[in-house]
Amino acid sequence: MGIETRKMQHVDIALRQKIETTRKGGFEDIEFVHYSLPEINFSDVDLSASFLKRKFAAPLMIVSMTGGFAEAEKINKQLALAAEKENIPLGLGSQRVMLEKPGMKRTFMVRDVAPKVFLAGNIGAVQLQNYSKKQIESLVSSIEANALCIHLNPMQEAVQLEGDKNWKGALLQIGKVCDYLDVPVIAKETGAGINGEVAKQLEDAGVSAIDVSGVGGTSWSAIELYRKDAKAGAAFWNWGNTTAKCLMECSECVDVQLIASGGVRSGLDVAKSIRLGATMAGAGLPFIKAQNSGGVAGIRKEIQLWKEELQIAMFLTRSKTLADLRKAKLQDGCCGEDECCRWKSECCKGRDCGDADCKDGKCWKGGKSGNDCKC
Ligand SMILES: Cc1cc2nc3c(=O)[nH]c(=O)nc-3n(C[C@H](O)[C@H](O)[C@H](O)COP(=O)(O)O)c2cc1C
Numbered sequence: 037m038g039i040e041t042r043k044m045q046h047v048d049i050a051l052r053q054k055i056e057t058t059r060k061g062g063f064e065d066i067e068f069v070h071y072s073l074p075e076i077n078f079s080d081v082d083l084s085a086s087f088l089k090r091k092f093a094a095p096l097m098i099v100s101m102t103g104g105f106a107e108a109e110k111i112n113k114q115l116a117l118a119a120e121k122e123n124i125p126l127g128l129g130s131q132r133v134m135l136e137k138p139g140m141k142r143t144f145m146v147r148d149v150a151p152k153v154f155l156a157g158n159i160g161a162v163q164l165q166n167y168s169k170k171q172i173e174s175l176v177s178s179i180e181a182n183a184l185c186i187h188l189n190p191m192q193e194a195v196q197l198e199g200d201k202n203w204k205g206a207l208l209q210i211g212k213v214c215d216y217l218d219v220p221v222i223a224k225e226t227g228a229g230i231n232g233e234v235a236k237q238l239e240d241a242g243v244s245a246i247d248v249s250g251v252g253g254t255s256w257s258a259i260e261l262y263r264k265d266a267k268a269g270a271a272f273w274n275w276g277n278t279t280a281k282c283l284m285e286c287s288e289c290v291d292v293q294l295i296a297s298g299g300v301r302s303g304l305d306v307a308k309s310i311r312l313g314a315t316m317a318g319a320g321l322p323f324i325k326a327q328n329s330g331g332v333a334g335i336r337k338e339i340q341l342w343k344e345e346l347q348i349a350m351f352l353t354r355s356k357t358l359a360d361l362r363k364a365k366l367q368d369g370c371c372g373e374d375e376c377c378r379w380k381s382e383c384c385k386g387r388d389c390g391d392a393d394c395k396d397g398k399c400w401k402g403g404k405s406g407n408d409c410k411c
Pocket residue numbers: 046047050099100101102128129130158185186187224225226227249252253254297298299300318319320321322324
């Protein structure tokens with residue numbers, strides 16, 4: 037079976053089958069403290085976000101999904117048009133197919149309808165070893181991308197019958213791309229979640245941002261199970277680190293900007309993501325569904341609803357800006373980790389958190405050198 041057919045099946049299955057994890061993304065455990073006296077004007081709430089040196093209307097993004105089969109051209113153009121009109125970034129699906137079948141390049145071309153949209157190209161980490169510097173650079177230049185996403189999908193490749201299973205040296209390859217590419221590299225998972233340790237390795241390799249893409253939404257084990265009866269997919273349907281947990285861990289371990297995706301399903305989830313350390317929150321499945329049922333207008337309606345929900349969450353937490361939201365009070369104990377006060381209202385500065393890596397109120401986790409402990 038060709039790569040083109042596989043790409044088409046992924047979208048078809050995502051649209052028609054129930055392919056989300058039954059484990060939630062962890063957002064259900066996070067509750068903001070509600071303010072009955074917001075003391076701000078709703079219309080003064082400012083959703084604008086800065087990401088990779090660009091300003092966007094909201095901390096929201098349509099993440100990498102498709103390309104590489106005939107109908108994908110229309111899907112990508114409609115996603116791009118909606119993203120451009122709403123001034124949010126867009127990720128395209130894996131461009132590997134473009135390198136194998138140059139005729140498929142047109143399915144990734146969106147600049148005719150969206151000349152200004154912030155566009156991220158996409159390629160798999162495990163496939164980098166097969167391509168030259170010139171080929172990788174062409175992924176960015178040929179579609180006039182502003183960034184390149186490198187996806188980490190070892191679970192999907194392991195479950196997929198025809199998957200690439202040799203991941204030796206993938207980190208080294210990522211580092212090389214970061215060195216030579218003249219646009220930022222975003223490392224991303226595809227729904228199983230990046231933990232703090234891996235995030236640190238990626239930051240050291242030179243990536244400019246990380247999309248943790250954790251458990252809580254699209255399950256690639258489920259998609260592969262439906263697509264080719266990849267039986268191991270059943271056991272790994274819910275495998276991985278939840279999106280909320282990834283954010284808590286990664287924001288402690290790295291300084292690069294974080295994107296939250298994987299089960300982000302409303303503007304309230306976006307607000308929680310920002311509170312847990314993300315700069316942007318993104319989603320895939322909800323936007324491709326909106327495209328399928330309502331075209332450009334459908335996607336825009338979904339984005340506008342999420343913006344409204346985010347604005348309400350900010351209003352009710354006395355957050356005029358995203359910087360305020362990052363410090364908004366959470367209900368005590370709502371992250372489920374008693375020792376962890378970062379997510380509660382008080383600060384544990386100087387107090388021992390009980391973590392084996394920390395002592396004397398200083399955090400030594402993930403290579404950090406004795407910052408005040410916020411674990
Ligand atoms: C139909 C579909 C196709 C996808 N294709 C890609 C891809 O080519 N490259 C990639 O990095 N991620 C891909 N993803 C993963 C998403 O970027 C995202 O990490 C994941 O779906 C979690 O977000 P969600 O729960 O909002 O869907 C795809 C997701 C969907 C739903």
